[in-house]
Amino acid sequence: MSKHVEDSADYVVIGTGAGGATAARVLSATGASVILLEEGPSLAPEERALGLLDAMSQSLRDVATLATHSPAPMPLLLGRVVGGSTAVNSGIIWRLPDDVRAEWAAGHGLGELLEERALDAAFSRIEAELEIGEVAEDTRGGNGDLLKAGSDALGLTGRPIRRNARRCVGSARCLQGCPHGARQSMDISYVPRAIAQGARLHPLCRADRIELDRGRAGFVLGTQLTADARVACGTFRMHARRAVIVCAGAIHTPLLLWKSGVRKNVGEGYQAHPGAAVIGRFDHQVGMGFGATQAYEVPLRDRGMKIESISLPPELLAARLPGAGEEWQRSLRKLDYFAQFCAVIRMRARGRVRPSLFGSPQVRYEPLREDVATLKEGVALLVRLMFAAGAVEVLPGVAGVPERLTRAEQAELVLAEHVTRRDIHLMASHHFGTAAAGASPGHAVVDAQLQCHDVPGLYVMDASVFPSNLGVNPQHSIMAIAYRAAERLANVERPKLRSLPPPAAHASV
């Protein structure tokens, strides 16, 4: 039966990922009323499925089959669950790099938002609240140990990854959703905290359109969905007395703005951090099934890339092993002997996001020639790292290159002229720039307060507002910038409300 729900609050926040949950946590702490809308379901840790198909159906948009519209489509990983992508990522924490902060401040007029001391205070507060710490040695797992061994052998400087999961028990299930609730993703941390402060969460509610109320963004209209988040079962209309805050991510935020009639510069300038991975087979057990999913990293920002260990669920590992029939089945019998490292590339290419005829996102994006060169360099380095770590054979997963390499010198084959973008499998999990912030309305969608240049009361607080990609994992930067923007919004809109208490006064959720 079709139903209609109405609700109203000072702020309506669309999306419960890094941006939305943080904004809700800040605004609700000031005493303001907040509605949180989320298209996906609310899942308790123990409801997270072990099997990948079940887990992806629960919490990944379109089971990760949404891909770029390009000659070689690139799958886009997007969480669609309370907690957004923070509920299905590895919880990697990096502060906004200084060079990026300086570029955004000088080149885009964001100096006040990114004021160094205030932003650092936001980072520090978030780090205190979300149990940030390095992956401990006893949960690094065999995969992380091997990347450390490989990078040490090649003289590269690596380090244990900093994550929001100090209580990680090493179940290697970050990508399916932590079954122990150890990772402080937004569904475990800031969403419950906002609710405890009075926010109201509406899961399975997809925002379809934002409407004006007396010249300001005032209403969010949308569709209620059934438990699988795929079938419409009702409608809703939420009234925002002070502001609507869109935090649907850099793919769906521009879609919502576009459908709401906000189109100038929207969807332009899309950037990503595509990644490619290489598998190695060892003559001893590695055990990807234990350890933090991502435990060790080798930052190479000056070379436009970052190397990470990344454990795969058995289904994805199996799909990556070459061949069919007996050749494949032999590999499947010893899944615990494989390791995987990935290279995440800070690509220069820019693309565009627009709604398709069916209303779904159409992402046009294709790496530049220089991006492909960096990518090939990254894959070749992965091959060398694997051999340096002791792999007996390496499976580069590059068409036109032998499926099984047995010597480190063969890494050079990846760099050959005939290897093109289409020969390397890429996946993108970090998305940026489709509602860029900037002081100039001619080039940006939102201003330095993250309010739309063209619509008062309409804010965007997710990675859409980033004028460029970062070269590091963006979750922490999204949270800190949303934190700053929400604080400033609270002070502008309700100056008489009590201000936020200092960091030490905040208890962890």
Place this chain on the structure above:
Amino acid sequence: MRLTTKWASELLAGFAPASDVGLSPLPGEVDYTSAFMRLRRASTRLASFGLVTAVWLAALAPFWRWGRFATISQLVPAERAVLLADLLRHPTFAVRELTLLLKLAAALALLGTASVRARSGYDNVQGTRAESGMRRRLPLTAASKERAS
């Protein structure tokens, strides 16, 4: 669509036929049809179309690849595996990528079966840390509770 589903099941099973070598599912142990259908339903329109295209492309491959007037159904299991391995290494990007999509579906079905996963060795290395024991459910609005149930 019935033919597509039949071929899909035969193709997905073709990646890991009954064998004495390596990981081999027992007869009826893996539900490939259900996995294929679920994947199709949950995918984007384009990916769903891609899956169907992949099935037809591979099912008719004995003809366009080997010149035999046969579909995948007429091949014995060992031949199906040889054909699929050949398609995975095809020089044309679209052919190998569509076949890889089928292999992904096969892997989701195969390793998504608990008994098969247990035999794969993936979970052989056990952790050393005790569980944190955290359990939490978020309070929902009344309407949301009703829909979730």
